[in-house]
Amino acid sequence: MTPGPRTVGLGAILAASLCMSVSCSSSSSSSTTSEDQPDPACVEPDAGLPTDVFCTGLYRGRSSTQYASNVMPYQPGVTLWSDGAEKRRYLYLPPSSTIDTSNLDAWKFPVGTKAWKEFRVDGVLVETRLFWKRETKWEAGTYVWDATGANATLNTNPKGIILASGYEIPTTKDCDKCHHGGSDRLLGVEAVALALPTAQGATLTELAQRGALSHPPATTTVSLPEDATGKAAAALGYVHANCGMPCHSARGLGEETQLVLRVRAGELWPTTGVPSSVATTDIFLATVGQEPTTASVAQQFPGARRITPGAHDKSLVWLVSHLRGNYQMPPLVSHRIDDVGTQLLADWIDALPR
Known part of the structure; x- marks a missing residue:
């Protein structure tokens, strides 16, 4: 791999790649060009994923710095912590297809949808993950790059x-443990994250303009609610991306524990026309001043509430995100604490009136 393209800012990469993708047209995707054709040796499997990353449709030829023209780069406005790895994301929708967005909180993707995520550690590409919606199910896997950066093969190791x-490349089962929280597997490809002003590439606005949404909302850019502390929006965004999207949603652990930590689209696009205040969000109502409902957690953290106003060190949401080991959140794959993200959470909690 040549180092040159890595020196370009992510925003420039997203803008240039998105304009090239579909030639800036209004259709949701485009036909594969001759330059995008995979290696002639590639054979699409009847089931499962290709063993070679260059057979997945992301890259042009056998270059990890050149991308197929029919994939759309995107960056959600809030993102999951991945132990400091730099991430780049790409989405493919079949030609003339649309995402079923009749329920803004539960997108349904057309068969043939693919989503990739590249992970770079210290500037070096180490893995490319893929989710691919086939006729009967989603296929998922991660491709591990070799030391030369020239090849990546499907990881079949049963252990991470x-x-x-210290960075961990997860197993397919590990990927599934988080992605079960999505209504249709994909996590960051959702209304809230793609509508925030900090989103880039295939934003909600861009997808709507391309005709890729079955029911585009009247407003395609929204902001997270803020309160008198001036610190709530950043904290809500952190919790939404790191807790709510993967696990603590209505479909994941949130349903089991009654601890929903996700910003609902209905809170930002309400039928009443009045967006929710911070104090009426599911996150606030489920956490602020609330006692833990799990006995083992209450015993491990005596005196702590889910969020204790004015005291982040007595707030479970902060305590478990600032741990690695037993009770850590996220519970798997991560071995480093997100000091920046957890500080956003601490700042908001400490600013809440006691």
Whole structure:
């Protein structure tokens, strides 16, 4: 891999790639060009994923720095912590297809949808993950790049691969443990994250303009609610991306524990026309001043509430996100604490009136 393209800012990459993708047209995707054709040696499997990353449709030819023209780069406005890895995301929708957005909180993707995520550690591409919707189910896997950066093969190791840096490449089962929280597997490809002003590439606005949404909302850019502390929006965004999207949604652990930590589309696009205030969000109502409902958690953290106003060190949401080991959140794959993200959470909690 040549180092040159890595020096370009992510925003520039997203803008240039998105304009090239579909030639800036209004259709949701485009036909594959001759330059996008995979290696002639590639054979699409009847089931499962290709073993070679260059057979997945993301890259042009056998270059990890050139992308197929029919994939759309995107970056959600709030993102999941991945132990400091730099991430780049790409989405493919079949030609003339649309995402069923009749329920803004539960998108349904057309068969043939693919979503990739590249992970770079210290500037080096180490893995490319893929979710691919087939006729009967989603296929998922991660491709591990070799030391030369020229090849990546499907990881079949039943255990996670921990690199010398401490970064862990997950197993397919690990991917599924988080992605079960999505209404249709994909997590960051959702209304709230793609409508925020900080989203880039295939934003909600861009997807609506391309005709890729079955029911586009009247407003395609929204902001998270703020309160008198001036620190709530950043904290809500952190919790939404790191807790709510993967696990603590109405479909994941949130349903089991009654701890929903996701910003609902209905809170930002309400039928009443009045967006929710911070104090009426599901996150606030489920956490602020609330006692833990799990006995083992209450015993492990005596005196702590889910969020204790004015005291982040007595707030479970902060405590478990600032742990690695037993009771850590996220509960798997992560080995480093997100100091920046957890500080956003601490700042808001400490500013809440006691």
